[in-house]
Amino acid sequence: MPSLDEVISTVETYRNDMVDALTELLRVPAIGPENGGEGEFERARFVRELAERCGFEDIEMYDALDERVRLRLRPNVVARKKGQTDQTVWIVSHMDTVTPGNLDAWTYPPFSPKVVDGKLYGLGAEDNGQALIGSLFAAKALNELGLVPERGIGLAMVSDEETGNTKGIKFLIDNNVFHKNDFIYVPDFGVSDGSVIEVAEKHILWLKVKVMGKQTHASTPGRGINAMKVGSQMIDFLADQLNGKFGALETSFLPPTCTFEPTKRLQTVGNVNTVPGEDTFWIDSRILPQYNPDDVLETARGVARIFEERSGARISVDVEQINRSGPPSSTESIALMTLASAIKKIKGVDAAPRGIGGGTCANLFRLAGYDAYVWQTVDEMAHSVNEYCRVDNLVEDAKVYATVLGSLCLSMG
Numbered sequence: 001m002p003s004l005d006e007v008i009s010t011v012e013t014y015r016n017d018m019v020d021a022l023t024e025l026l027r028v029p030a031i032g033p034e035n036g037g038e039g040e041f042e043r044a045r046f047v048r049e050l051a052e053r054c055g056f057e058d059i060e061m062y063d064a065l066d067e068r069v070r071l072r073l074r075p076n077v078v079a080r081k082k083g084q085t086d087q088t089v090w091i092v093s094h095m096d097t098v099t100p101g102n103l104d105a106w107t108y109p110p111f112s113p114k115v116v117d118g119k120l121y122g123l124g125a126e127d128n129g130q131a132l133i134g135s136l137f138a139a140k141a142l143n144e145l146g147l148v149p150e151r152g153i154g155l156a157m158v159s160d161e162e163t164g165n166t167k168g169i170k171f172l173i174d175n176n177v178f179h180k181n182d183f184i185y186v187p188d189f190g191v192s193d194g195s196v197i198e199v200a201e202k203h204i205l206w207l208k209v210k211v212m213g214k215q216t217h218a219s220t221p222g223r224g225i226n227a228m229k230v231g232s233q234m235i236d237f238l239a240d241q242l243n244g245k246f247g248a249l250e251t252s253f254l255p256p257t258c259t260f261e262p263t264k265r266l267q268t269v270g271n272v273n274t275v276p277g278e279d280t281f282w283i284d285s286r287i288l289p290q291y292n293p294d295d296v297l298e299t300a301r302g303v304a305r306i307f308e309e310r311s312g313a314r315i316s317v318d319v320e321q322i323n324r325s326g327p328p329s330s331t332e333s334i335a336l337m338t339l340a341s342a343i344k345k346i347k348g349v350d351a352a353p354r355g356i357g358g359g360t361c362a363n364l365f366r367l368a369g370y371d372a373y374v375w376q377t378v379d380e381m382a383h384s385v386n387e388y389c390r391v392d393n394l395v396e397d398a399k400v401y402a403t404v405l406g407s408l409c410l411s412m413g
């Protein structure tokens with residue numbers, strides 16, 4: 001029986017092949033129709049072929065119909081190595097990217113990947129090419145041993161992560177690709193030293209507040225109701241009320257509290273000598289999972305009623321967007337402990353489970369009743385001009401995932 005250390009050395013020998021594969025992957029655009037692209041079809045063909053080259057014999061395409069793209073398909077590549085049990089260890093990555101934005105701003109053309117000073121530049125290099133290529137080569141090192149694993153190895157390389165997931169992860173969940181006792185890793189968020197394993201997310205609630213006062217001449221403010229003044233007083237009071245009522249401190253979260261931030265505001269009047277009759281602003285709320293976003297909405301509406309009575313203005317509070325978070329993934333699971341010890345073994349880093357305020361597609365798994373763990377090592381260049389991934393991170397993360405797969409699927413010590 002080969003050892004884990006041999007598998008890890010094998011991954012190291014793939015270094016150049018991984019760089020070549022990531023370079024080839026990024027040359028083929030994979031932008032969703034919402035962003036004006038033709039989808040992932042061409043890239044999926046390459047991914048499927050690469051999965052074959054990485055030793056997968058059982059590769060299934062889960063194609064979601066989408067009339068908006070030329071070939072009417074949004075492909076999902078599911079590569080599996082069956083195990084002796086029906087339990088599978090999954091690594092989920094996504095093929096699609098956002099648009100490059102302003103092409104002139106890129107020093108290295110987004111679709112002509114290039115390695116400079118140990119960094120591979122290109123659109124989608126970090127998000128999510130690093131994980132996709134890394135997981136394929138991690139699995140290759142194990143597949144080449146020619147053993148039948150105890151637990152199966154599964155790679156899901158999906159479409160539509162950047163624009164809603166309905167043709168990607170949601171489609172696979174609805175098609176029962178994953179089973180309740182499977183292990184699920186989603187390497188689509190991380191920090192630069194690899195010390196954070198994301199296990200939970202906050203609810204995201206965007207509130208739109210509209211204050212309707214009474215417009216009048218600024219020289220006679222008493223004849224009107226200054227909506228901007230009411231709105232401004234309310235913003236501060238509202239934040240105090242929300243922070244007081246939903247004030248729990250969860251040190252496992254970054255940051256450790258709920259946050260209620262006024263962000264966007266519409267212009268009131270175009271001239272200086274008019275008292276504005278309308279003021280519209282938005283609050284971006286990130287709510288710890290133990291709270292119900294409905295209670296935040298109700299509290300905000302209660303504050304609005306106080307200010308209505310106080311000012312005579314009418315105030316509406318509406319939900320612009322809500323993303324409920326699923327329950328946090330267990331921090332006591334074999335899946336988490338195996339990942340943490342693999343990170344320690346390969347990188348010498350003590351990684352801790354954390355919650356974040358941002359949203360990742362792991363939440364879809366949590367909402368569907370699965371524990372999902374999000375980890376990778378990145379400089380957080382996703383969606384940036386001159387996006388890159390460090391070649392060392394590509395290779396070291398692949399070793400971490402090879403260690404996870406080796407430990408869980410082949411009981412290697």
Ligand SMILES: [Zn+2]
Binds near residue numbers: 127128161382
């Ligand atoms: Zn991503």
